[in-house]
Amino acid sequence: MAPQLTDLSTVRRPIAEANGLPNAHYIDAAVFDEERQAVLFDNWSGLAVSADIPDVGDAVPVTFLGMPLLLVRDRRGAVRVFQNTCRHRGMILVDAPRKIEGAIRCPYHSWCYSTEGRLVSTPHVGGPGQNTHAGIDRALLGLIEIRSHIWMDVIWINISGNAAPFEVANADLMARWAEFDKPLFHGGTSSRFQLSVNCNWKLAVENYCESYHLPWVHPGLNSYSRLEDHYHIEQPGRYSGQGTLVYRQLKGEDGKSFPDFDGLADKWNTAAEYISAYPNVLLGVHRDHAFAIILVPDGPERTTENVHLYYTADDTDADLRDRNSALWKLVFEEDIFVVEGMQRGRHGVKFDGGRFSPAMDGPTHLFHDWIAAQFDRHRASDHPAAHAAE
Amino acid sequence: MSTLNDHLLAAHEAGDITSLIDLYTQAGDSSQGSDAAAFYLTHAMVFALELGDPRAAVLRARLVAEGREEA
Numbered sequence: 001m002a003p004q005l006t007d008l009s010t011v012r013r014p015i016a017e018a019n020g021l022p023n024a025h026y027i028d029a030a031v032f033d034e035e036r037q038a039v040l041f042d043n044w045s046g047l048a049v050s051a052d053i054p055d056v057g058d059a060v061p062v063t064f065l066g067m068p069l070l071l072v073r074d075r076r077g078a079v080r081v082f083q084n085t086c087r088h089r090g091m092i093l094v095d096a097p098r099k100i101e102g103a104i105r106c107p108y109h110s111w112c113y114s115t116e117g118r119l120v121s122t123p124h125v126g127g128p129g130q131n132t133h134a135g136i137d138r139a140l141l142g143l144i145e146i147r148s149h150i151w152m153d154v155i156w157i158n159i160s161g162n163a164a165p166f167e168v169a170n171a172d173l174m175a176r177w178a179e180f181d182k183p184l185f186h187g188g189t190s191s192r193f194q195l196s197v198n199c200n201w202k203l204a205v206e207n208y209c210e211s212y213h214l215p216w217v218h219p220g221l222n223s224y225s226r227l228e229d230h231y232h233i234e235q236p237g238r239y240s241g242q243g244t245l246v247y248r249q250l251k252g253e254d255g256k257s258f259p260d261f262d263g264l265a266d267k268w269n270t271a272a273e274y275i276s277a278y279p280n281v282l283l284g285v286h287r288d289h290a291f292a293i294i295l296v297p298d299g300p301e302r303t304t305e306n307v308h309l310y311y312t313a314d315d316t317d318a319d320l321r322d323r324n325s326a327l328w329k330l331v332f333e334e335d336i337f338v339v340e341g342m343q344r345g346r347h348g349v350k351f352d353g354g355r356f357s358p359a360m361d362g363p364t365h366l367f368h369d370w371i372a373a374q375f376d377r378h379r380a381s382d383h384p385a386a387h388a389a390e
Numbered sequence: 391m392s393t394l395n396d397h398l399l400a401a402h403e404a405g406d407i408t409s410l411i412d413l414y415t416q417a418g419d420s421s422q423g424s425d426a427a428a429f430y431l432t433h434a435m436v437f438a439l440e441l442g443d444p445r446a447a448v449l450r451a452r453l454v455a456e457g458r459e460e461a
Contacts, residue, residue, distance in 0.1 A: 123435075
């Protein structure tokens with residue numbers, strides 16, 4: 001058994017007795033590397049949204065935890081995620097977003113791949129003007145495709161390839177929100193924004209999970225959305241979050257609001273839910289719009305939040321969309337001092353991970369417990385990364 | 391050939407792939423010897439593939455006929 005970098009035994013206790021994850025899980029590079037495999041590569045992580053590559057041939061390179069990936073909308077319109085690395089000498093294939101008109105040509109020796117990842121040309125591989133060689137089997141040298149799945153327009157990836165199928169791993173959440181499994185229309189330029197925060201990505205999840213902080217950090221909500229109007233969403237080992245019973249639709253000067261999703265149950269007239277889809281995607285649904293926040297861990301103490309808002313139709317009022325984006329951006333920006341403050345607090349060497357309110361912090365504790373479970377599983381495995389401390 | 395070479399360099403400089411297909415095809419057509427011809431036609435085919443240009447199939451067929459490319 002490899003020596004373990006951290007002791008997680010107290011995290012997995014019942015909430016009234018539990019501590020949060022130790023400081024090292026927020027500030028230590030070695031634990032961050034371990035987490036990369038145990039949490040983010042071994043599960044279904046959010047990478048981007050399919051609206052990032054709306055048209056056939058669109059290609060966008062993305063670096064995820066240091067790994068070069070390439071999003072491509074293939075000839076048939078399917079979203080694919082490839083390792084952005086040529087099978088020949090390991091050159092980066094696409095280094096800026098662009099349209100692939102035909103094949104993906106490596107800029108080094110011009111090996112070419114179809115948008116489906118097939119290796120279609122190996123120029124001069126057998127010598128000048130000879131494009132074949134017995135030792136090079138193109139059928140075995142296509143681009144490495146990363147397992148991916150689209151849900152709520154989010155492109156989820158499982159880099160290890162070992163997770164249960166997405167529909168199985170997330171069956172409970174998909175069932176909970178089956179009413180929202182309808183076409184989502186990205187609101188366009190003003191409905192996407194990015195926040196860069198000086199904190200570990202998990203702190204953004206933890207803050208998003210719970211309503212306990214709302215009256216203190218988002219006082220603007222107090223006038224109509226009191227703490228008692230919220231409820232916990234707790235699915236141990238799966239997801240957690242919070243809901244509100246008093247969602248109010250945004251209205252334009254003409255009194256009109258966004259159109260609703262079709263066929264919603266009556267409860268959604270005033271309900272809205274905000275769920276952390278473990279590990280790194282924050283989702284929100286309302287009768288008339290939804291959003292996804294993809295947390296991109298840029299390092300132990302740095303996170304990029306990519307925010308996307310969606311509507312029920314592609315012709316919603318642009319001014320109203322702008323106002324809605326501004327409202328949400330304000331709320332998310334109000335959280336920045338909290339997550340950055342918790343990050344600084346994690347350098348307090350005598351901090352023990354903290355305690356949880358047994359009444360109010362259930363969703364957050366579930367996330368800590370799930371993270372700890374991923375480390376337990378990983379450390380019990382024979383994966384080489386699990387023994388990095390040896 | 392020096393003029394063709396100049397045009398090729400200019401097309402590379404400009405990233406003008408359509409012209410590169412034309413010019414490398416011309417270079418292949420005017421080459422002495424099958425190795426040199428296949429070399430240039432391969433370049434023409436690669437750029438045609440990159441552009442999704444239908445000439446890729448024609449160029450590929452020529453190379454296959456010469457045993458230079460997978461059938």
